[in-house]
Amino acid sequence: MTTATIATDHKIAVHTELVDESIVKWYFYAALLFLTTSMLAGILVSLQLIQHNPFTGIEIFSPGRWRMVHTNAVAYGFLANGFLGCLHWAIPRLTLHPVLDKRLSWFIYAAWQFVVGATAVGILFGEAQGLEWGETPVWIDPLAQVGLLLVAINFMTPIARMKGPMYVSLWYFLAAFIWTFLTYAMGNFIPEYFVSGTSAGAVGGLFIHDLVGLFVTPLGWGLMYYFVPILIKKPIWSHGLSLVGFWGLAFFYPLQGIHHFLYTPIPMFLQYGAVVSTIAVELVVTTVIINFFGSIWGNWSIVRTNLPVRYFYTGMVFYFLTCLQCSFQVTLTFQKIIHFSDWVVGHAHMVMFGVFSMWIMGMMTYLFPRLLKREWASQNLIEWHYWLSTVGLAVMAADLILLGLFQGWSWAALEPWDASTDFSFPFWVLRTIAGLAMFGGLLALLTNIWKTVKLAPAKA
Amino acid sequence: MNRSMAWTVTIVFGVLILIPSMLGFMMKFGELVELTKGVSDGGGFAITPVVNYLLASLGFFCLLLWAALNGMFRDLEQPKYLMLENERELDANV
Numbered sequence: 017m018t019t020a021t022i023a024t025d026h027k028i029a030v031h032t033e034l035v036d037e038s039i040v041k042w043y044f045y046a047a048l049l050f051l052t053t054s055m056l057a058g059i060l061v062s063l064q065l066i067q068h069n070p071f072t073g074i075e076i077f078s079p080g081r082w083r084m085v086h087t088n089a090v091a092y093g094f095l096a097n098g099f100l101g102c103l104h105w106a107i108p109r110l111t112l113h114p115v116l117d118k119r120l121s122w123f124i125y126a127a128w129q130f131v132v133g134a135t136a137v138g139i140l141f142g143e144a145q146g147l148e149w150g151e152t153p154v155w156i157d158p159l160a161q162v163g164l165l166l167v168a169i170n171f172m173t174p175i176a177r178m179k180g181p182m183y184v185s186l187w188y189f190l191a192a193f194i195w196t197f198l199t200y201a202m203g204n205f206i207p208e209y210f211v212s213g214t215s216a217g218a219v220g221g222l223f224i225h226d227l228v229g230l231f232v233t234p235l236g237w238g239l240m241y242y243f244v245p246i247l248i249k250k251p252i253w254s255h256g257l258s259l260v261g262f263w264g265l266a267f268f269y270p271l272q273g274i275h276h277f278l279y280t281p282i283p284m285f286l287q288y289g290a291v292v293s294t295i296a297v298e299l300v301v302t303t304v305i306i307n308f309f310g311s312i313w314g315n316w317s318i319v320r321t322n323l324p325v326r327y328f329y330t331g332m333v334f335y336f337l338t339c340l341q342c343s344f345q346v347t348l349t350f351q352k353i354i355h356f357s358d359w360v361v362g363h364a365h366m367v368m369f370g371v372f373s374m375w376i377m378g379m380m381t382y383l384f385p386r387l388l389k390r391e392w393a394s395q396n397l398i399e400w401h402y403w404l405s406t407v408g409l410a411v412m413a414a415d416l417i418l419l420g421l422f423q424g425w426s427w428a429a430l431e432p433w434d435a436s437t438d439f440s441f442p443f444w445v446l447r448t449i450a451g452l453a454m455f456g457g458l459l460a461l462l463t464n465i466w467k468t469v470k471l472a473p474a475k476a
Numbered sequence: 477m478n479r480s481m482a483w484t485v486t487i488v489f490g491v492l493i494l495i496p497s498m499l500g501f502m503m504k505f506g507e508l509v510e511l512t513k514g515v516s517d518g519g520g521f522a523i524t525p526v527v528n529y530l531l532a533s534l535g536f537f538c539l540l541l542w543a544a545l546n547g548m549f550r551d552l553e554q555p556k557y558l559m560l561e562n563e564r565e566l567d568a569n570v
């Protein structure tokens with residue numbers, strides 16, 4: 017960027033003109049409302065699996081529906097709202113330009129809450145679309161698609177207005193807006209209207225896979241590349257390496273989707289291609305991990321003293337672990353054992369909660385005091401939130417991953433199905449207890465927000 | 477490594493690794509398309525996701541070229557310092 021550009025950009029560089037703080041706050045409130053709903057749904061489903069469903073026989077409380085509410089509310093209600101809130105903070109500050117139109121932002125906010133709320137209601141009343149992670153009733157899909165387009169336009173305008181080389185976070189955001197739009201369209205419309213049977217299955221698998229890798233991952237990494245340096249007050253170790261990570265994700269990630277179809281009639285060269293490109297992504301992930309650990313090297317005490325940074329790095333450790341798992345999971349040998357088992361459920365919680373939710377919680381822990389203009393009412397409660405979430409998740413993930421192996425071996429040994437459900441029972445009880453601990457953590461956060469809003473004196 | 481050396485290494489790697497791999501992939505993919513023509517369960521369903529991938533990647537390849545030609549990667553480390561400097565100024569201005 018030339019000196020002249022910096023000067024022009026700096027003319028408008030006043031935080032209050034760039035960032036609409038109230039929308040960030042309201043996105044966070046919405047995210048937490050959906051997280052509460054999702055966790056209650058998760059607890060209900062887990063109670064069903066240990067034969068303690070309190071609502072047996074009531075149709076709209078049937079666990080099959082609440083499972084979909086659980087996953088949809090977490091992905092589109094919690095993660096999407098949490099990310100959108102953080103993006104409303106990060107993008108204007110990174111580009112030094114406000115979003116295209118603040119009224120458009122509020123419109124998108126309202127429309128998105130409608131989409132997610134209507135999805136939950138539609139699912140409960142049996143209107144779900146038969147597509148995993150795309151259960152949003154078909155009549156809402158076009159609305160959601162337009163919403164995603166508006167999000168892209170609103171955020172891409174400040175990025176386009178910026179001049180000079182872009183910081184890595186902006187590369188990730190830019191790509192995420194394009195990918196999410198395309199992924200949503202591919203997953204929700206192609207299998208519904210254009211292809212059927214196995215083809216639809218293949219597209220559906222790619223859709224689930226790309227939602228994690230091309231919507232959640234780039235937004236998560238982009239935000240980490242922004243928040244970590246400003247909190248540890250040190251630039252990222254290597255910007256060049258971070259760009260290698262970005263372009264690596266762009267080119268290797270999408271082809272991996274077929275690794276969900278090992279042992280299917282898909283030609284072996286494509287299955288092997290997916291395995292190889294998954295291994296390539298493991299290398300890409302390693303560059304990202306090295307970069308973040310390189311950045312904090314020599315300054316580890318900050319993880320103890322600064323809670324948001326602790327959240328971020330806990331998420332990174334879980335990220336490393338989930339990716340390590342992936343490199344095993346992608347082999348044909350391993351697939352034989354773990355496919356369809358609780359290993360996968362453990363993996364899903366480790367990545368969605370252990371990584372991305374941890375990062376969002378870290379960003380909320382950092383931003384709420386700034387948004388509310390006062391310190392947290394209780395330091396104890398934010399510590400409780402962290403520890404209950406981390407320990408709860410670690411126990412849940414370890415429990416389910418181990419159980420998955422036992423189930424796989426039992427099935428491989430051709431033991432009766434009942435044997436596997438019998439020995440799964442205590443593991444499922446432990447999952448419920450761990451889930452209650454995670455929910456306890458969330459309650460600590462909600463109480464703390466309430467106290468902070470109501471009780472704590474505002475900063476002068 | 478000077479610039480011309482870097483270019484030579486890139487081109488040599490490109491020729492040795494990328495071109496044969498791309499050719500191999502295209503041939504295999506072409507065979508698959510041929511084999512599955514008119515057959516309903518011959519694995520042809522894999523074609524849709526692969527074509528999706530190729531189209532999306534083509535777009536990103538163009539973006540990469542555009543970025544390189546516009547000097548986005550000339551001073552690779554500068555954006556990380558500028559970002560922190562902007563942050564400091566924004567916070568000082570509150």
Ligand code: HEM
Pocket residue numbers: 054055056058059061062065083086087090360361364365368369373447448450451452454455
């Ligand atoms: C109160 C805490 C939670 C409990 C008790 C819980 C429980 C459950 C249960 C019982 C299932 C269904 C498993 C099955 O079908 O066998 C499930 C699925 C899932 N949950 Fe949770 N969950 C909790 C929190 C979360 C959170 C916070 C997230 C994400 C941030 C999450 C993400 C998922 C995902 C992605 C799946 C789908 C897994 C798959 O299809 O393989 N859960 N959860």
